[in-house]
Amino acid sequence: MTHCYFADHALLPTGWASQVLFEIDATGMLISVQPNATPGNAERLAGAALPGMPNLHSHAFQRAMAGLAEIGSTQPDSFWSWRDRMYGLVERLTPDQVGTIAQALYIEMLKGGYTQVSEFHYLHHDVSGKAYSDPAEMAWAISQAAERSGIALTLLPVLYAHSGFGGQPPNHGQRRFIHAVPNFLNLLETLKPSLADHPTQALGMAFHSLRAVTLEEIQAVLATNPVGPHHIHVAEQQREVEDSLVYSGKRPVRWLLDNVEVDERWCLIHATHLDDAEVRDLAASGAVAGLCPTTEANLGDGIFRAVEYAAQGGRLGIGSDSHVSLDVVEELRLLEYGQRLTTQQRNCLHNSDIRPVGEWLYRQALAGGAQASGQPIGALEAGKRADIVVLDGSDPYLATSTDETRLGGWLFGGSKQQIRDVMVAGRWVIQQRRHALDEANNAELTKLFREIA
Template sequence: MSQRYFADHALLPTGWATRVLLEIDATGTLTKVLPDSAPDNAQHLAGPVLPGMPNLHSHAFQRAMAGLAEVGSAQPDSFWSWRERMYGLVDRLTPEQVGVIAQALYVEMLKGGYTQVSEFHYLHHDTNGQAYSDPAEMAWAITGAAERSGIALTLLPVLYAHSGFGGQTPNAGQRRFIHDVPGFINLLETLAPRIADHPTQALGMAFHSLRAVTLEEMQGVLATNPTGPRHIHVAEQQREVEDSLAHCGQRPVQWLLDNIEVDARWCLIHATHLDDSELGALAASGAVAGLCPTTEANLGDGLFRAAEYAALGGKLGIGSDSHVSLDVVEELRLLEYGQRLASQQRNCLHDSQIRPVADWLYRSALAGGAQASGQPIGTLEVGKRADMVVLDGSDPYLATSADDTRLGRWLFGGSKQQIRDVMVAGRWVIQARRHALDDVNRTALAGLFREIG
C-alpha cells in the first residue's frame, strides 16, 4: 500500500521546489515526486523536506569514549596518544555491549539528520584476539543495532593485518582487529547471504590503512571481486605521510593511486595531507574523499584542502567517525569554517551553479555520501529510497526564509534541534524529535558505562 505526503518546500535534484507531492510504495521507494501539485488528501508534512544525509564513516564502539580523552598531559597529545586510550576501551567490550552502544548511537545519528551509515567495522574478535565460533558475531551486533534503530546500513568489514608499513607485526592493542586474507574473505562470505536479503542494508569492504595491509594482501582480496563500495583510511596524519615516504619513497595517496585501480567504487577516508599532484589525481579518479571534520579537529589531524579539491571537480561526503559529534549541522558547518580559517576568506565552498554555501555543502555531501554507501539514496526522485528529514516549519527562522537562505538559516544559524521528523525507506523513525527506543537506550547506556568504568 502506498503512502502519500505533501511538502510546502522540498529540496529536489534541481533545487528547492514548492507544493511537492511525494508518493512511496510498500518497499519504501519513491514512486512520485511532483512539484506544483495540490495536496489531494496527502499527509501534510510539518516543514521543509530534505533528502536524508548519508554518514559515510563510523566506528560505532568509539562513541563510548566520546569526551573521555580531553585531558592534557606533560607530553604533546595527538592521534597516536588518543589511539592508546581507544585500545583500552577495546579491551573490555563484548558483542552485547557493542550492540548497546551502536543502537543508541544510531538513534542519535537519526536525530542529527543522518538516515544511512557506512560502518567501518574492524572490531572482530574476542578479548584474546581469537575468532568467535561465529566469525561474524561482532558484525551481527552492528547489523542488529541498525535494524532496531531503523537506520540504513552499509557494513564495511575491515582487513587489518599489521601495525605499520612493510607488514610489521601487530601490537597487543590491535589483537581484536587482525585477519589474514583467507580469514577476511571467509568473513565476507559469511555476511553476504543474510545482508543481501535485507531491504536497507548492504555489504562492502574496507582496508584499514596502508599501514595495516600490504599490496599483496590488498590484491588478494580484490582478486575475489568483492561487490559494493571499498573504503580505506589514508593520509590522516603527517606521520603517516612521513612513514610512507620512508618505506617506499612515495606519499600514501600517490602510492595507492599508482598501485590500485581506484575509481568511483572507492572512498578515501580523511585524505587530509595531499600535495597538489595527489589532490588532482584523487579528484580525477572519481573516488569520494570521506571527510570527518569534527573528528579530524578533535584529533588534531589537520585540514583537507576542500575548496581546491572542489574546484578540480572532486567528490566529497561527510562522516562522524569517532562520534564526538552526531550532527549534520556541526559537520558541514565545520567543513566550511575550516576552509575560512585556513584561507582567511568567507564563503569558500560554492560554485557557479550553486552560490548559497549551505546548499552546496548539503547537496555535495548528499551526492558523495550516496556514492560511498552503494545504496539508492541521496535525492528525492522516483526510484530512490524514501529517506527524508523534515525540518520544523514552525521555527521562525525557517518559516520566513526564502529558497536561497533556507539551508543557510539552518546550517549556519541553527542546530539539529530544528530536525523534527526523520524517515528511512518510507518508515518514520523519528517523530516530533523522539524515537521509540529513547528510554530503553538511556537506561541501557547508563548501565553499560557503569560496567566498563
C-alpha cells in the same frame, strides 16, 4: 499499498521546489515526486523536506569514549596518544555491549539528520584476539543494532593485518582487529547472503589503512571482486605521510593511486594531507573523499584541501568517525569554517551553479555519501529510497527563510534541534524529535557505562 506525503518546500535534485507531492510504495521507495502539485489526501509534512544525509564513516564502539580523552598530559597529545586510549576501551567490550553502544549511537545519528551509516567495522574478535565461534558475531551485533534503531546500514568489514608499513607485526592493542586474507574473505562470504536480502542494509568492504595491509593483501582481496564500495583510511596524519615516504618513497595517496585502480567504488577516508598532484589525481579518479571534520579537529589531524579539490570536480561526503559529534549541522559547518580559517576568506565552498554555501555543502555531501554507501539514496526522486528529514516549519527562522537562505540559515545559524521528523525507507523513525526506544535505550546505555567505567 502506497502512501503520499506533501511538503510546501522540498530539496530536489534540481534545487528547491514548492508544493511537492511524494508517492512511496510499500517497500519504502519513491514512486514519484511531483512539484507544483495539490495535496489531495496526502499527509502534510510539518516543514521543509530534505533528503536524509548519509554518514559515510563510523566506528560505532568509539562513541563510548567520546569526551573521555580530553585531559592533557605532560607530553604533547596527538592522534597516536588518543589511539592508545582507544585500545584500552577495546580491551573490555563484548558483542552485546557493542550492540548497545551502536543502537544508541544510531538513534542519535537519526536525530542529527543522518538516515544511512557506513560502518567501518574492524572490532572482530574476542578479548584474547581469537575468533568467536561465529566469526561474524560482532558484525551481526552491528547489523541488529541498525535494525532496531531504524537507520539504514552499509557494513564495511575491515581487513587489518599489520601495525605499520611493510607488514610489521600487529601490536597487543590490535589483537581484536587482525585477520589473515582467507579468514577475511570468509567473513565477507558469511555476511553476503543475509545483507543481500535486507531491504535497508548492504555489504561493502574496507582496508584499514596502508599501514595495516600490504599491496599483496590488497591485490588478493580485490582479485575476488568483492561486492559493494571499498573504503580505506589514508593520509590522516603527517606522521603517516612521513612513514610512507620512508617506506616507499611516495606519499600515501600517491602510492594508492599508482598501485591500485582507484575509481568510483572507492572512498578515501580523511585524505587530509595531499600535495597538488594528489589533489588533482584524486579528484580525477571519481573516488569520494570521506571527510570527518569534527573528528579531524578533535584529533588535531589537519584540514582537507576542499577548495582546491572541489574546484577540480572532486567528490566528497561526510562522516562522524569517532562520534564526538552526531550532527549534520556541525559537520558541514566545520567543513566550511576550516576552509575559511585556512584561506582567511568567507563563503569558500560554492560554485557558479549553486551560490548558497549551505545548499552546495548539503548537495555535495548527499551525492558523495550516496556513492560511498552503494545504496539508492541521496536524492528525493523516483527510484530512490524514501529517506526524508523534515525541518521544523514552526521555527521562526525556518518559517521565514527563502529558498536561497533556508539551508544556509540552518547550517550556519541553527542546530539539529530544528530537525523535527526523520523517515527511513518510508517509515518514520523520529517523530517530533523522539525515537520509540528513547527511554529503554537511555537506561541500557547508562547501565553499560557503569559496567565499563
